[in-house]
Amino acid sequence: MDSPADLGSLGVLEALLFASEAPLSLERIEEILDGCSRAEVSRLLVDLQDKCRQQDRGVVVSEVAGGYRLVTKPEAAPWIQRLRGSKPVRLSRAALETLALIAYKQPITKPEVEAIRGVMVDGVLKTLVERNLVRILGRKPEVGRPILYGTSRTFLEYFGFKDLSELPILKEIEALIPNAAEKAALCEEVEHTGQTE
Known part of the structure; x- marks a missing residue:
């Protein structure tokens, strides 16, 4: 099998992250890129993350749920909503x-x-x-x-x-809530559930 370097290693990694339905773990990427070490896979991920951070790129590499995936930049949300024809599903x-x-x-x-x-x-x-x-x-x-x-x-x-x-700790949650009454109610509820940090 050709090595990822022969095929354009960043391109191969980007294609894998794009095609995968779930986040890919380092172990799984290493397995797919037979012949690449964990250190090489980590370096490729850092390189791809750096390239995707450029202002004109629409996607970024995100580490989520124990793996990596390509996600769209938040700034692209209005156009993605237009493409899908609906707003994202919100939780009550x-x-x-x-x-x-x-x-x-x-x-x-x-x-x-x-x-x-x-x-x-x-x-x-x-x-x-x-x-x-x-x-x-x-x-x-x-x-x-x-x-x-x-x-x-x-x-x-x-x-x-x-x-x-x-998960955010209580102090981080408090900082997000401007209304003192809502903050007090939430803090009381969170403390009641055992979240004390």
Whole structure:
């Protein structure tokens, strides 16, 4: 097999990231580019990231969900929306609140989410599972064996996180909320869920 250098290594890597439906891990890229070491793959990724950062490029290399993928630059969003003929699907406030609880408290059961939110979450939880943002992790070993929920790889991709350690901490969330009443309510809710940083 030809080496990636013979074929234009950056071009091959760019094509792989473009064609892949999911983020590609370093291991998978190394496997595909038979003969390239991990160090060479890492160097190629850095080179491609640098090239994509140029102002006239419409895509960037993003490290997300344990791998790498090509994503469009935020500045291109209006044209992409025009191409697709619709605005991106947004999550409701209820869905975001439920998803945040699951992300910070996982594994967590539906009754635990409902106890914190104070409302039923059947429909919201069903939607999050259907969109593959939340997945079933198993059952809690207690009476009734309730289902345990956690976030999925799609969740990481949707929000652009490499892993769960990139979830914002309480201080970062506070800085984003200008309204003092909303900030106090959110801080109280987050502290209630055990997020204390």
